[in-house]
Amino acid sequence: xxxxxxxxxxxxxxxxxxxxxxxxxxxxxxxxxxxxxxxxxxxxxxxxxxxxxxxxxxxxxxxxxxxxxxxxxxxxxxxxxxxxxxxxxxxxxxxxxxxxxxxxxxxxxxxxxxxxxxxxxxxxxxxxxxxxxxxxxxxxxxxxxxxxxxxxxxxxxxxxxxxxxxxxxxxxxxxxxxxxxxxxxxxxxxxxxxxxxx
Amino acid sequence: xxxxxxxxxxxxxxxxxxxxxxxxxxxxxxxxxxxxxxxxxxxxxxxxxxxxxxxxxxxxxxxxxxxxxxxxxxxxxxxxxxxxxxxxxxxxxxxxxxxxxxxxxxxxxxxxxxxxxxxxxxxxxxxxxxxxxxxxxxxxxxxxxxxxxxxxxxxxxxxxxxxxxxxxxxxxxxxxxxxxxxxxxxxxxxxxxxxxxx
Numbered sequence: 001x002x003x004x005x006x007x008x009x010x011x012x013x014x015x016x017x018x019x020x021x022x023x024x025x026x027x028x029x030x031x032x033x034x035x036x037x038x039x040x041x042x043x044x045x046x047x048x049x050x051x052x053x054x055x056x057x058x059x060x061x062x063x064x065x066x067x068x069x070x071x072x073x074x075x076x077x078x079x080x081x082x083x084x085x086x087x088x089x090x091x092x093x094x095x096x097x098x099x100x101x102x103x104x105x106x107x108x109x110x111x112x113x114x115x116x117x118x119x120x121x122x123x124x125x126x127x128x129x130x131x132x133x134x135x136x137x138x139x140x141x142x143x144x145x146x147x148x149x150x151x152x153x154x155x156x157x158x159x160x161x162x163x164x165x166x167x168x169x170x171x172x173x174x175x176x177x178x179x180x181x182x183x184x185x186x187x188x189x190x191x192x193x194x195x196x197x198x
Numbered sequence: 199x200x201x202x203x204x205x206x207x208x209x210x211x212x213x214x215x216x217x218x219x220x221x222x223x224x225x226x227x228x229x230x231x232x233x234x235x236x237x238x239x240x241x242x243x244x245x246x247x248x249x250x251x252x253x254x255x256x257x258x259x260x261x262x263x264x265x266x267x268x269x270x271x272x273x274x275x276x277x278x279x280x281x282x283x284x285x286x287x288x289x290x291x292x293x294x295x296x297x298x299x300x301x302x303x304x305x306x307x308x309x310x311x312x313x314x315x316x317x318x319x320x321x322x323x324x325x326x327x328x329x330x331x332x333x334x335x336x337x338x339x340x341x342x343x344x345x346x347x348x349x350x351x352x353x354x355x356x357x358x359x360x361x362x363x364x365x366x367x368x369x370x371x372x373x374x375x376x377x378x379x380x381x382x383x384x385x386x387x388x389x390x391x392x393x394x395x396x
Contacts, residue, residue, distance in 0.1 A: 026313055028226055108316060115224055115313055118306060118374050128377050159389050162378070166386065169371055170364030176316050179326050180360070188364065191357050195393060 011049055014039050015060040023108035027057065027116050058126050061113055065130045068106060071095055085141035086150065086197055089164065092137070093189050096168045098175050099182040107172055135161045142196075150197050160196060167192060209247055212237050213258040221306035225255065225314050256324050259311055263328045266304060269293055283339035284348065284395055287362065290335070291387050294366050296373050297380040305370055333359045340394075348395050358394060365390060 017039035021030045032053055036046040050056035072095045076088060083091075098104040117127040138161035145151040151160075171185040180188075215237035219228045230251055234244040248254035270293045274286060281289070296302040315325040336359035343349040349358075369383040378386075 024317065026224070026226060028224060111309075111313055111316075114371060114375065115309055118309075119222065124375060128375060131372075131377055156389070159386060163365065163386055163390055166368030166372060167361065167365050168368065170366070170368030173312060173367055174329075174360075174364060177312065177322060177326060179329055188357060188361055191354070192361055 007049070010041070010045075011059065012063065014041075014046060014049060014056065015063040018056060018060045019064070019105065019109045022112040023105045027112040032056065054122060057113070057116070057123060061123070061126050064106060064109060064113075068096075069130070071103070084150070085145040085148070086193060089138065089141050090189070090193060093164065093168050094186060096172070097182060097185055097189070098172055099186070104176070107176060111173075111176075131165070134165060138164055145197065152198055155196070164192070164196075205247070208239070208243075209257065210261065212239075212244060212247060212254065213261040216254060216258045217262070217303065217307045220310040221303045225310045230254065252320065255311070255314070255321060259321070259324050262304060262307055262311075266294075267328070269301070282348075283343040283346070284391060287336065287339050288387070288391060291362065291366050292384060294370070295380060295383055295387070296370055297384070302374070305374060309371075309374075329363070332363060336362055343395065350396055353394070362390070362394075 014035060018027075018030060018035050021027075021034060021038055030053075032046055032050070033043050035056065036043045039046065046056075050059065072092050075091050075095050076083070079087060079091065095103065098107040113123065113127055117124040135158065139157040142151055142155065142157040142160050146153055146155065146157065168189065171180065171188060174180040175182055175185050212233060216225075216228060216233050219225075219232060219236055228251075230244055230248070231241050233254065234241045237244065244254075248257065270290050273289050273293050274281070277285060277289065293301065296305040311321065311325055315322040333356065337355040340349055340353065340355040340358050344351055344353065344355065366387065369378065369386060372378040373380055373383050
C-alpha cells in the first residue's frame with residue numbers, strides 16, 4: 001500500500017513549527033524555508049499546502065484561535081455543577097492570561113500576529129474575527145448575571161464585556177514584560193470583577 | 199569657524215529615523231545602516247553616537263518615554279483652572295490612546311519595543327522603567343479624589359491605578375487593529391471612570 005499522508009496532521013505540524021519560530025523571534029523572520037525546516041519537511045512539501053507566506057500565516061492564525069477556544073471550552077467544561085456567570089467569566093479570563101508556558105507561547109504568537117496585522121489588511125481582517133464572538137460570550141454572561149440580580153441593571157453588558165477583554169489584554173502585556181507576576185494580574189482581574197458584581 | 203554639530207539634535211534625529219522605520223516594519227528589520235540612511239547621515243556618523251543597535255534602541259526608547267511624558271504634561275498643563283483628579287486622569291488616558299497620527303506612531307513604536315523586550319532582558323528593564331511613575335501618578339490622583347469624597351474609600355488606589363493603565367493599553371491594541379474606533383475606546387474609558395468615581 002502506498003504511504004498515506006494525513007494532510008490535516010501535516011497542516012497542524014506546519015502551524016506549530018511557525019508558532020515556535022514566531023514566539024521566539026516574531027513573524028517577520030519566519031520564511032517558508034525556515035518553517036519547513038522547523039517542521040522537518042521539505043520546502044516543496046510545505047508549498048504543497050501553502051503557496052505563500054500569507055496563506056500560511058492566515059491558516060496558522062485560525063489554528064491559534066481554534067486551540068484557544070478549545071482550551072477555554074475544556075476549562076469551562078471541567079467546572080463542577082452549573083457554574084455561575086461570574087465563575088465562567090473568571091475562568092475564561094484566567095485562561096486568556098499567560099499564566100503557564102502554553103498560554104505564554106500562545107500570547108507571544110498572537111502579539112507577533114498583532115504587530116504584523118497593524119500593517120497588513122488581510123491579516124487584520126482575520127485577526128479581528130474571533131473578537132465579536134468573545135465579546136458576545138462575555139456579554140451573555142453579564143446579561144445572565146443581571147437577570148439573576150448579581151450585576152446592577154444599569155450596567156451595559158456590551159460595554160462591560162469589551163472592558164473585560166481590553167483589561168485582560170493589557171494585563172497580558174504586563175505579565176509578558178515581567179511588570180506583573182501572573183497572580184497579581186489575576187488579583188487585578190478579581191478586583192475588577194468585585195466592582196462589576198454586586 | 200569650523201562647522202559645529204549639535205549632538206543632541208543629531209541623536210534625536212537618529213531616534214526619529216528609527217521610529218519611522220519601527221512604526222512601519224518593526225525593530226527587527228532596522229539595521230544601523232538603515233537608520234543612518236533614513237536619518238540622512240553616514241553609518242560612520244551614526245556609530246559615533248551608538249556603537250551597537252542595542253545602544254541605539256535603548257536611547258530611542260528613553261526618547262519615546264520623554265516625549266510621551268512631555269505630551270501628557272503639555273496637555274495637562276493647558277487645562278484651565280485647577281483640574282479635578284478625574285479630569286487629570288481622563289486627559290492622561292486620552293493622551294495615551296492612539297487617537298491621532300502622532301500618538302498612533304508612538305504606540306506602534308512602543309509595541310515594536312514591547313515585542314523585542316519580551317525576549318531581551320536589557321531592553322525589558324528599560325521598557326518597564328516608566329511604569330512605576332505612571333502608576334504612582336494615577337494612584338496619587340485617586341487618593342486625592344478619595345480624600346475629596348469623589349471615590350469610595352474602600353478602593354485601593356494602587357490597584358485602581360494599574361487597572362486603568364492596563365485597560366488603556368488593551369484598548370490601544372484594539373484601536374490599532376481597527377476593532378474599536380478611537381471615540382469608542384474613549385467612551386469605554388469614560389464608562390470605567392463612571393464606575394470608579396461616585
